[in-house]
Amino acid sequence: MSRLGASQKPVIPEMEETLAYPRRNGEPVFDAPWQSRAFGMVVSLHTEGKYPWNDFKKLLIDSIAGGSCPDAPEDTPDYYYHWVAAFSRLLVEKGILTEVELVDRQHEFLSGRRQQVY
Amino acid sequence: MPAYDEEPIFGTHDHKDANHHHTWTKPSTIEARVRALESLLVEKNITTHDAIDTLVAVFENDLGPMHGAKVVAKSWVDPAYRARLEADGTGAIAELGYRGLQTEHVKALFNSPTDHHIWVCTLCSCYPWTLLGIPPVWFKSPAYRAKVVSQPREVLKDFGLVLGPAVEVHVWDTSAEQRYLVVPERPPGTDGMSEDELAKLVTRDAMIGTGKALSPGEAGL
Numbered sequence: 351m352s353r354l355g356a357s358q359k360p361v362i363p364e365m366e367e368t369l370a371y372p373r374r375n376g377e378p379v380f381d382a383p384w385q386s387r388a389f390g391m392v393v394s395l396h397t398e399g400k401y402p403w404n405d406f407k408k409l410l411i412d413s414i415a416g417g418s419c420p421d422a423p424e425d426t427p428d429y430y431y432h433w434v435a436a437f438s439r440l441l442v443e444k445g446i447l448t449e450v451e452l453v454d455r456q457h458e459f460l461s462g463r464r465q466q467v468y
Numbered sequence: 469m470p471a472y473d474e475e476p477i478f479g480t481h482d483h484k485d486a487n488h489h490h491t492w493t494k495p496s497t498i499e500a501r502v503r504a505l506e507s508l509l510v511e512k513n514i515t516t517h518d519a520i521d522t523l524v525a526v527f528e529n530d531l532g533p534m535h536g537a538k539v540v541a542k543s544w545v546d547p548a549y550r551a552r553l554e555a556d557g558t559g560a561i562a563e564l565g566y567r568g569l570q571t572e573h574v575k576a577l578f579n580s581p582t583d584h585h586i587w588v589c590t591l592c593s594c595y596p597w598t599l600l601g602i603p604p605v606w607f608k609s610p611a612y613r614a615k616v617v618s619q620p621r622e623v624l625k626d627f628g629l630v631l632g633p634a635v636e637v638h639v640w641d642t643s644a645e646q647r648y649l650v651v652p653e654r655p656p657g658t659d660g661m662s663e664d665e666l667a668k669l670v671t672r673d674a675m676i677g678t679g680k681a682l683s684p685g686e687a688g689l
Contacts, residue, residue: 362527378527384502389527390520391505397523398515421498434501447508455504462492467503467510467517 362393363403369410372429385430392437401444409436409443535566536599536649537670540681541663543576544654554578557649566598574599574647577640577677584631586624586677587640587648588616596647600672607676617641627678650674652681665689 365371371389372379380386396403413419413432422428441447458464495503509515539561543550553560557574574596577585589595590613595603606612616623620637624630631637640648652674658666661684668687673679 362523380524380528382499384499386524386528387506387520388502390522390524391502391509391515393523393527394515394519395509398519400514421496421501431498434498434505437505438501441505441509446512446514447505451508452501452504455508456497456500459495459500459503460497462494464507465492467507 363396365407368414369407372427380430381427385433388430388433388437392433395446400446401440405444406436406440409439412436413439534667535564536596536672536675537667538564538663539566539576539599539649540651540670540675541666543651544658544666545663550651553651561599561649573645574649575640576649576651577638578651579653579677581653582635583638584624584635584677585638585640585648585650586616586620587642587650588613589642590614590617591641591643594642594644594647596649599647599649600675604672624678627673629679650677652679655681655683657684661689 380389392406395401396406410432413436419428419431419435422431438447438452442449442452455464506517506520510517539553542564543553543560549560549563552563553576557576560576561574577587579585589607593603593608595607597603612623617639620639621631624637642648652670654666655669658669665684668689669682669684671679671682674681
């Protein structure tokens with residue numbers, strides 16, 4: 351069950367300058383569904399108290415400083431690629447997931463052995 | 469507003485029915501990674517699909533400039549509403565259910581063929597969040613704040629908006645007590661459009677005064 355009650359609207363953390371969420375005309379922009387899922391997961395775990403926002407932010411800054419993400423196509427903005435990289439690292443650092451189970455599961459989706467997320 | 473309208477790769481519908489097959493398309497590396505993350509986190513009861521859906525919806529729907537756009541669209545189609553908006557901005561906006569936070573004192577500024585309005589916060593970065601969402605980065609920049617007062621036409625040019633010499637430009641300085649909302653002119657070729665469609669033409673920039681409302685073509689309608 352979601353722990354976000356109807357009366358309690360979740361607060362989306364503010365992100366500024368190089369970390370600012372991509373927007374078009376003031377509205378948030380997701381270029382693909384995976385980007386919104388990644389966004390939702392990172393904020394969801396934070397609002398549920400799994401980590402302080404700054405822990406994620408720090409890894410995001412590191413990832414962005416480290417240059418472009420290997421998975422990102424050259425001509426695409428790689429903002430959410432960095433989100434996924436930073437989030438993966440954070441989960442492993444916090445002991446929520448292991449690198450091995452994450453990579454294994456990713457291969458299951460890549461090979462088609464697993465197809466449904468729901 | 470989501471950038472995609474077609475069926476999401478994994479959407480909010482239920483896939484528990486084992487007989488419900490989709491043709492499988494190989495995901496990209498990043499898609500597979502994100503699916504791996506979501507499926508593992510849900511399995512471990514760290515979060516739920518619903519919680520993720522909720523946050524995405526809040527982010528997409530509650531922070532954009534659409535509340536202000538609905539006010540503008542209504543004033544375009546309903547002359548009585550327009551008159552009320554002119555007389556009492558705060559009251560007319562509250563009629564649509566947008567209250568609280570920083571919309572207490574809102575004055576609507578109506579653009580016309582002879583007058584163009586634009587607002588700025590020269591002292592800090594006062595902004596009607598409830599109506600327009602998150603302020604754009606440039607709104608808080610010292611360059612915009614300083615230059616729009618002394619050279620509004622130059623600033624508008626920077627935004628790609630060139631006004632004829634006959635148009636008078638009015639610059640308004642917003643404050644903690646007084647907020648503004650520019651009502652841009654209704655674009656031509658929009659007769660018969662619904663309020664919801666019209667609202668899509670009203671951009672954040674148009675409501676600050678650094679742009680005009682979009683044509684139906686520009687809005688992809």
